[in-house]
Ligand SMILES: O=C(O)CCC(=O)C(=O)O
C-alpha cells in the first residue's frame with residue numbers, strides 16, 4: 001500500500017475520518033503520532049492555570065497588567081466580559097453542530113476544492129510523511145466582506161449565515177479592543193499593533209469537528225502548531241475538553257468555561273511585539289466517548305501590509321528579533337509544506353557570538 005501513496009491530494013486517504021469514526025475503525029498508520037512525541041498526558045492545569053481576564057475592565061491598570069503577563073507567559077487567556085450573551089454563544093455552537101450533523105452528501109456541497117483552503121473537508125495533504133488530524137472542518141473567509149465566497153456558506157441550518165455574520169462583527173470589535181489594549185499594556189500608542197493590520201484586515205472562521213476516536217493515546221485531533229494569525233479567538237465546545245497548550249514543556253489542558261472565549265496570540269503578533277507576546281504551541285487530543293466542536297476566528301493583517309516589530313520595543317537589551325514581512329500567510333504555508341517552522345525563517349540571525 002505505502003509504496004502506492006502519492007502526494008496528490010485526496011488519493012492518499014482511502015477513507016474519511018467521518019466514515020472511520022462512524023464504523024469505529026482503528027485509525028490507519030497515517031494518523032498515528034510517531035515515536036514518543038505524543039507527550040505526557042498528565043493534567044498540569046492545576047499547576048499552571050490559564051488566566052481569566054475580564055475584557056470590559058481593560059481600562060484599569062490592574063487588568064491590563066494581567067493581560068500583559070498572560071500574553072508574555074502562556075500566550076493565551078480566557079476572555080470574559082466580552083458582551084456576548086450565553087444564549088448567543090450557544091447559538092453559534094448550535095449552527096455549527098447542526099451543519100456537521102447533516103448527511104455527508106449534503107456537506108459535500110460545500111467541499112473544499114483540491115489545493116484550496118476554504119470549504120468543508122479534512123486535512124490538506126502536502127507530504128507523504130504528514131501525520132493526519134482526526135478532525136473535519138469548515139473554513140470560510142469572513143472579512144473583508146468582498147472576500148466572502150457565499151456559495152460555501154451552508155444554507156442548512158437556515159440561520160447559519162446570519163449567525164456567522166453577527167459573530168464576525170462582534171469578534172472583530174472585541175479583537176480591535178484587545179489590540180489597542182495589548183499596545184497600552186506595553187506603554188505603546190494605542191494603534192501600534194492595530195494600524196499594522198490595516199483597514200482591510202483578514203478574518204477567517206474555522207469550524208472544527210472532532211469525532212470519537214478509538215486510539216486517543218496515539219491519535220490527535222489537531223497536531224501541535226502555532227496559529228499564523230495576529231490573534232485568534234476560539235469558542236470551545238460547551239462541555240468537551242481537548243485543547244492543550246505547551247507551557248514549560250508540559251501539555252496543559254485548557255478547561256472549557258461555557259461563557260468564555262479563549263484568546264491566543266498568533267505568529268504575526270509575536271513578530272509585531274518583538275517576541276514579547278508568545279505564539280504558543282497548541283494541539284487537540286481525541287477521546288473515545290464524546291464528539292467535540294470548536295469555532296476559531298483568526299485575524300491577520302492585510303497581506304500586502306509590511307509588518308514588523310514595533311520600533312520602541314527594540315533596543316540594545318532587546319534587539320530586533322524579526323525582519324519586516326509581507327504576506328506571512330504565504331510564508332507560513334510554504335514552510336508547512338517543507339516541514340519548517342515559519343517564525344524561525346523570519347528571525348534575524350544572532351550574530352553577537354561571532355564578533
Ligand atoms: O479546537 C480547538 O480547540 C483548537 C483548534 C485550533 O487550534 C485551530 O483551529 O487552529
Ligand SMILES: [Fe+2]
Nearest residue numbers: 225226227282
Ligand atoms: Fe490553532
